[in-house]
Amino acid sequence: MYRRTLLAAALAAALAGPGTAAAVTDAEVKELREQVRHIKQDYEKRIDALEQRLKQAEAVAGKAQAAAVSAEAAASSASTRPAGENAFNPAVSLILNGVLANLSQDPARHQITGLSPTGGEAGPGSRGLNLSETELVFSATIDPNFRGTLIAALAPDNSIAVEEGYIQGIGLAHGLGFKAGRFYSSVGYQNEIHAHARDFADAPLASKVFLGNQLADDGMRLSWVAPTDTFVELGAEIGRGRSFPGTNRDKNGAGAGNLFARLGGDIGASTAWRLGLSHLRTTAQNRSYDDLDSTGTQVNNSFNGASRLWVLDGVLKWAPNGNSTYSHFKLQGEYFRRNESGNLTYDTAAASLGTQRDSYRSAQSGWYAQGVYQFMPRWRVGYRYDRLNAGTVNLGLVDSGTLTAADFPVLTKYNPTRNTLMFDFSPSHFSRLRLQFASDKSRLGVTDNQVFLQYIMSLGAHGAHKF
Amino acid sequence: MKAMKRLIALALLVAAWSPLLAQPAFAQLKVFACEPEWGALTQELGGDKVSVYNATTALQDPHYIEAKPSLIARVRSADLVVCTGSDLEVGWMPVLLAQSGNARVQPGAAGYLEAAPLVPRLEIPKVLDRSLGDIHPGGNPHVHLDPRNIAKVAEVLRDRLMQIDAPNEAFYKSRTAAFLQRWAEATRRWELQAAPLRGMGMVTYHKNLSYLNQWLGLREVGALEPKPGVPPAPAHLADLVGRMQVEPAKVILYSAYNNSQAAQFLSDRTKIPVVMLPYTVGGSDRAKDLFGLFDDTLARLRAVFK
Numbered sequence: 202m203y204r205r206t207l208l209a210a211a212l213a214a215a216l217a218g219p220g221t222a223a224a225v226t227d228a229e230v231k232e233l234r235e236q237v238r239h240i241k242q243d244y245e246k247r248i249d250a251l252e253q254r255l256k257q258a259e260a261v262a263g264k265a266q267a268a269a270v271s272a273e274a275a276a277s278s279a280s281t282r283p284a285g286e287n288a289f290n291p292a293v294s295l296i297l298n299g300v301l302a303n304l305s306q307d308p309a310r311h312q313i314t315g316l317s318p319t320g321g322e323a324g325p326g327s328r329g330l331n332l333s334e335t336e337l338v339f340s341a342t343i344d345p346n347f348r349g350t351l352i353a354a355l356a357p358d359n360s361i362a363v364e365e366g367y368i369q370g371i372g373l374a375h376g377l378g379f380k381a382g383r384f385y386s387s388v389g390y391q392n393e394i395h396a397h398a399r400d401f402a403d404a405p406l407a408s409k410v411f412l413g414n415q416l417a418d419d420g421m422r423l424s425w426v427a428p429t430d431t432f433v434e435l436g437a438e439i440g441r442g443r444s445f446p447g448t449n450r451d452k453n454g455a456g457a458g459n460l461f462a463r464l465g466g467d468i469g470a471s472t473a474w475r476l477g478l479s480h481l482r483t484t485a486q487n488r489s490y491d492d493l494d495s496t497g498t499q500v501n502n503s504f505n506g507a508s509r510l511w512v513l514d515g516v517l518k519w520a521p522n523g524n525s526t527y528s529h530f531k532l533q534g535e536y537f538r539r540n541e542s543g544n545l546t547y548d549t550a551a552a553s554l555g556t557q558r559d560s561y562r563s564a565q566s567g568w569y570a571q572g573v574y575q576f577m578p579r580w581r582v583g584y585r586y587d588r589l590n591a592g593t594v595n596l597g598l599v600d601s602g603t604l605t606a607a608d609f610p611v612l613t614k615y616n617p618t619r620n621t622l623m624f625d626f627s628p629s630h631f632s633r634l635r636l637q638f639a640s641d642k643s644r645l646g647v648t649d650n651q652v653f654l655q656y657i658m659s660l661g662a663h664g665a666h667k668f
Numbered sequence: 669m670k671a672m673k674r675l676i677a678l679a680l681l682v683a684a685w686s687p688l689l690a691q692p693a694f695a696q697l698k699v700f701a702c703e704p705e706w707g708a709l710t711q712e713l714g715g716d717k718v719s720v721y722n723a724t725t726a727l728q729d730p731h732y733i734e735a736k737p738s739l740i741a742r743v744r745s746a747d748l749v750v751c752t753g754s755d756l757e758v759g760w761m762p763v764l765l766a767q768s769g770n771a772r773v774q775p776g777a778a779g780y781l782e783a784a785p786l787v788p789r790l791e792i793p794k795v796l797d798r799s800l801g802d803i804h805p806g807g808n809p810h811v812h813l814d815p816r817n818i819a820k821v822a823e824v825l826r827d828r829l830m831q832i833d834a835p836n837e838a839f840y841k842s843r844t845a846a847f848l849q850r851w852a853e854a855t856r857r858w859e860l861q862a863a864p865l866r867g868m869g870m871v872t873y874h875k876n877l878s879y880l881n882q883w884l885g886l887r888e889v890g891a892l893e894p895k896p897g898v899p900p901a902p903a904h905l906a907d908l909v910g911r912m913q914v915e916p917a918k919v920i921l922y923s924a925y926n927n928s929q930a931a932q933f934l935s936d937r938t939k940i941p942v943v944m945l946p947y948t949v950g951g952s953d954r955a956k957d958l959f960g961l962f963d964d965t966l967a968r969l970r971a972v973f974k
Contacts, residue, residue, distance in 0.1 A: 518736070524728045
């Protein structure tokens with residue numbers, strides 16, 4: 202305050218002009234001048250200091266703003282992956298799978314009586330502790346037109362198989378879809394679902410005998426989804442028919458064809474359903490299997506001819522208000538019917554009664570139905586019933602009296618059945634532990650009581666929630 | 669095989685004709701909304717020019733949806749898909765897009781919009797490891813419970829509608845402007861209503877209320893899920909009861925799609941009140957639209973103090 206008064210006095214003196222100044226002595230003027238100079242210096246210092254502080258404050262504020270901007274930028278760029286040569290790496294996931302099996306019958310003697318052996322994984326696997334197939338999945342967008350996927354199965358015997366490896370058209374218009382490569386055929390419902398995503402530790406008997414456990418062909422698929430609110434999908438596949446029910450052949454063009462139609466929708470908010478019909482046609486060349494003939498000798502027989510399979514499938518899923526987190530129920534069933542006609546060669550290696558060939562005609566069927574109920578979060582229980590009908594098999598060699606039915610024990614008329622009960626617990630979205638009991642009457646006159654304890658875990662990229 | 673070839677040719681012929689069957693000239697814009705909040709927002713901006721299909725309801729957990737046939741059919745004919753993104757729909761949306769055969773709504777096209785990348789996200793994990801639960805690399809995806817985020821998404825959504833449906837450009841523009849004005853007013857009103865809630869400690873079921881917390885200044889002092897996506901377990905709940913004795917929360921919150929059991933269990937032992945929040949449009953009777961959603965959410969939160 203004192204300084205301000207002085208300043209005011211000095212200013213007043215300065216403004217007052219020379220008239221009044223003359224009234225004061227030189228000494229007084231000098232003193233006043235000195236005081237003003239002091240005040241000026243003092244204020245300059247203070248202003249400098251203030252300016253300095255202002256600058257600092259501005260700098261800090263600027264930094265804060267910059268930080269805020271970069272934080273926001275970081276936040277919004279976090280979903281995009283960092284740049285660099287890794288940035289385009291495909292999504293990778295790995296499925297680890299192990300099982301402890303307890304089987305009352307020797308798995309080496311396993312047989313599904315009444316239906317031709319497929320050469321696929323029809324048996325229940327080995328006894329004891331086993332590593333099941335480990336799946337390694339790579340997938341990524343290739344360019345704006347294609348997406349690629351490879352699913353390799355690392356088998357416990359240290360071999361690697363390409364389970365699926367395909368390219369897929371993306372961004373096709375008008376509901377069209379396109380796939381090429383090796384992929385699980387759209388025949389029935391469960392064939393397209395990988396083992397780790399299934400509700401039981403093993404495949405239905407019908408899948409085992411009609412599709413060789415699971416049919417993956419090398420070929421192409423074209424599908425079309427109708428522009429309707431109800432789901433309507435039509436599709437066609439052509440493939441080389443490399444595995445059961447077909448066989449690998451040295452042939453140009455396609456060796457197998459599959460047509461499928463699907464219909465699906467919702468019933469209210471709680472229920473979703475899908476129905477499907479598919480028809481697979483292929484021809485087999487020297488499709489061989491081993492059997493013990495009437496002399497007790499192991500012989501190799503082979504089939505040549507056409508195989509036609511019809512599959513009718515249905516799935517119904519229910520969850521209260523469509524919220525499957527707490528409880529849900531899934532009902533699933535498939536009916537298979539197969540007609541084969543051609544000829545059967547007995548004892549191709551002439552190991553027993555000599556190589557002979559005559560006609561073969563069969564009409565066989567099978568079905569399964571299963572229900573899985575999640576009664577509380579993470580816990581599920583399921584039941585499955587399997588049944589196969591050996592139907593009619595007409596063997597020219599037997600009809601003509603050349604050989605007897607006892608020379609073809611695998612084809613003895615028998616209707617295999619199996620009852621399966623399953624419990625599973627999923628500690629998280631990425632892990633599952635399963636206990637399964639089955640009473641398997643696949644082999645004539647024998648009941649195999651099976652217990653499986655299984656783990657299925659997935660790591661890496663998040664899997665798809667397929668219907 | 670000949671019969672097969674003929675059938676394939678027939679299928680192709682039908683497919684080639686399908687666009688003519690599908691699109692009458694006067695059609696509304698078909699919008700597929702992954703969650704009801706985006707369906708409601710599109711309805712606000714598009715009025716009668718859009719026909720909105722919501723893939724999920726407020727009673728469903730948007731993480732755990734299957735790519736069911738009805739959804740494939742709807743994506744197939746959609747002109748615009750509006751989803752949350754940030755991996756919320758990672759389990760089902762890629763399957764729907766791949767199976768739809770609809771080029772207009774593939775990621776990168778004008779007809780595909782994700783909301784989460786448009787707003788600053790919370791809880792972006794520094795470490796990506798599933799031992800931390802079902803975490804999202806892009807950050808917490810439940811962005812819609814901060815109304816300021818809704819406004820941000822509305823502007824981009826308006827631009828997309830204008831781009832896809834150019835003849836109605838002016839309509840979307842004026843309708844969005846009117847919506848944003850009403851929304852700004854409502855947001856101010858909600859902020860005033862929520863002033864007494866600032867600093868209130870809350871226990872959440874899942875980490876799906878983080879944006880609401882940040883907006884209103886609520887403090888999350890616990891979660892019923894031990895880790896995101898892992899269901900409440902007895903040991904964790906017992907631990908939570910102990911922690912509530914040290915640092916009691918004012919309220920236990922869960923969403924319409926969550927089961928009330930765990931929240932009720934904690935409430936019975938701690939005497940902390942439980943409040944169900946609609947979480948999204950359709951989650952309660954009053955949450956009929958976005959305005960109703962926030963009106964009801966705030967009313968339920970304020971009731972804790974009465």
